[in-house]
Amino acid sequence: MSEPTHPLVPQPCTLVIFGGSGDLARRKLIPAVYNLLLDGILPPNYAILGNGRTPLSDADFRQTAREAIAKYSRQKISEKVWPDFERRLFFVAGSLQDPKAYKALRQRLEQIETDLKLPGNRIFYLAIPPTSIADAVEGLRSAGLVQPPSSEGPFSRVIVEKPIGRDLDSARKINEAVSRVFDESQIFRIDHYLGKETVQNLLVLRFANSIFEPIWNYKFIDHVQITVAEAEGVGTRATYYEEAGALRDMVQNHILQLLCLVAMEPPHSLDADVVRNARMEVLRCLRLITGKDVEKYTVRAQYGPGKVKGADVPGYRREPGVKPDSTIETYVAIKLFVENWRWSGVPWYLRTGKGLAKRASEIAVFFKPIPQILFNANPEAPLDPNILVMKIQPEEGLTLRIICKVPGTKAKTNPVELHFLYGEAFAVPSPEAYERLLLDVMAGDASLFMRRDAVEASWAWITGILEGWDTFGTKWLPEYPVGSWGPVEANRLIESDGRAWRTL
Numbered sequence: 001m002s003e004p005t006h007p008l009v010p011q012p013c014t015l016v017i018f019g020g021s022g023d024l025a026r027r028k029l030i031p032a033v034y035n036l037l038l039d040g041i042l043p044p045n046y047a048i049l050g051n052g053r054t055p056l057s058d059a060d061f062r063q064t065a066r067e068a069i070a071k072y073s074r075q076k077i078s079e080k081v082w083p084d085f086e087r088r089l090f091f092v093a094g095s096l097q098d099p100k101a102y103k104a105l106r107q108r109l110e111q112i113e114t115d116l117k118l119p120g121n122r123i124f125y126l127a128i129p130p131t132s133i134a135d136a137v138e139g140l141r142s143a144g145l146v147q148p149p150s151s152e153g154p155f156s157r158v159i160v161e162k163p164i165g166r167d168l169d170s171a172r173k174i175n176e177a178v179s180r181v182f183d184e185s186q187i188f189r190i191d192h193y194l195g196k197e198t199v200q201n202l203l204v205l206r207f208a209n210s211i212f213e214p215i216w217n218y219k220f221i222d223h224v225q226i227t228v229a230e231a232e233g234v235g236t237r238a239t240y241y242e243e244a245g246a247l248r249d250m251v252q253n254h255i256l257q258l259l260c261l262v263a264m265e266p267p268h269s270l271d272a273d274v275v276r277n278a279r280m281e282v283l284r285c286l287r288l289i290t291g292k293d294v295e296k297y298t299v300r301a302q303y304g305p306g307k308v309k310g311a312d313v314p315g316y317r318r319e320p321g322v323k324p325d326s327t328i329e330t331y332v333a334i335k336l337f338v339e340n341w342r343w344s345g346v347p348w349y350l351r352t353g354k355g356l357a358k359r360a361s362e363i364a365v366f367f368k369p370i371p372q373i374l375f376n377a378n379p380e381a382p383l384d385p386n387i388l389v390m391k392i393q394p395e396e397g398l399t400l401r402i403i404c405k406v407p408g409t410k411a412k413t414n415p416v417e418l419h420f421l422y423g424e425a426f427a428v429p430s431p432e433a434y435e436r437l438l439l440d441v442m443a444g445d446a447s448l449f450m451r452r453d454a455v456e457a458s459w460a461w462i463t464g465i466l467e468g469w470d471t472f473g474t475k476w477l478p479e480y481p482v483g484s485w486g487p488v489e490a491n492r493l494i495e496s497d498g499r500a501w502r503t504l
Contacts, residue, residue, distance in 0.1 A: 010442030014044040019127035020050020026068035032434040050091040061091035100331040102143035122156030134177035141181040163229040193254040197435030198396045202261045225364040228352040238321030245328040252462045272446040283457040287337040294468030300329035301487040303355030304479030330354045333490040352425040355482035359390040360504045384415045397421035
């Protein structure tokens with residue numbers, strides 16, 4: 001088994017979680033650190049300091065953490081390991097707008113570092129709303145909690161959760177606020193999709209296998225489909241969703257980053273900025289969709305009433321907290337082009353939505369059809385194309401569709417699929433995305449994180465669509481039945497090109 005040339009070496013540190021009593025901390029962050037511990041990857045010395053408005057004692061925080069790990073962790077609680085993990089959990093309450101709270105945070109942090117003999121390395125995780133980020137980083141600066149980047153002294157790093165703004169202007173303001181306090185090398189803008197095994201495997205698939213890269217271009221690929229489907233409606237997130245919508249919530253970050261990994265040129269090394277430069281070049285090559293082009297290249301819709309598992313589900317505009325005349329999209333489909341030599345003329349079809357038939361995320365690369373001779377000579381029944389599918393969730397793996405002969409005396413053919421699943425091939429569960437990403441921050445590897453220029457480039461592209469919708473908008477968006485695969489308008493978008501959405 002091949003090992004990386006430069007393996008990740010996480011450094012002893014304290015993880016300070018702003019929003020430490022919140023949903024993200026309970027569901028993802030604390031279980032992620034615990035799983036790294038059980039896997040033997042965590043540095044030998046560490047601490048977690050939660051921060052939030054809720055007045056919790058250390059004992060309260062530790063009990064909350066235990067309950068969260070019992071419910072959400074991929075590995076069960078080990079009574080042998082738990083006592084040492086528990087004693088490294090702390091909590092300090094405080095408001096993000098209160099300067100005194102940051103002084104109290106510093107005192108508690110320094111005490112923890114002294115007691116546990118930690119070297120002063122600090123990671124600040126901003127699991128807070130975008131509107132609070134400026135207050136948080138300024139509070140850290142004023143309390144003297146941020147060290148400048150140095151190869152010798154203790155490090156200070158900050159993790160910024162999405163969404164980073166809701167348009168280009170707000171994204172720039174957030175980036176500017178963070179950059180006034182932290183150097184770009186200290187900033188880790190997190191997108192949990194980039195931590196998933198299948199997404200990480202994209203680079204290995206392309207650049208460690210000689211069979212794919214020679215055909216990874218317009219000469220052999222007909223089109224690419226990227227789907228991120230969610231079965232649930234907005235649920236309790238209606239207030240957030242009314243400010244976001246599917247385009248901001250999923251396309252601007254997750255889907256565009258997936259597209260960049262599939263479309264990027266081979267990097268000359270795995271250095272973080274080399275890989276991020278390659279991804280950035282893809283964003284620069286996206287053909288803009290502006291003005292009336294939004295009507296030609298985009299479709300947006302809302303889920304309507306229907307049944308899920310026999311239960312009645314209201315349409316989006318009937319959900320609690322949603323305006324009855326809302327034009328916020330719960331579904332969006334886009335046709336776009338990457339205008340460079342490799343992808344000239346190849347359409348990319350993106351779709352994402354809530355209230356769809358199932359939860360599934362995948363990237364499907366459709367190869368060009370073979371000539372209409374030999375086994376493909378019948379124009380009434382053309383052979384199915386070869387498709388390489390990278391499954392991201394709920395199962396992680398790959399599928400390759402090829403054409404084979406059906407056993408018998410006739411030359412009859414049929415498509416078959418070759419399957420690879422991580423869980424079956426390696427007999428171990430894949431780490432959660434946040435586990436890999438937190439490990440990378442501890443090791444100082446920013447390869448899987450978004451750089452400022454990429455965030456702003458993706459928002460610039462998205463903002464063109466948003467402005468087009470505002471100008472040529474409609475009072476009522478089309479509806480699709482909850483539990484379906486979306487609106488008929490999305491089918492027309494791709495079928496007008498003689499193609500069809502893949503059935504998941």
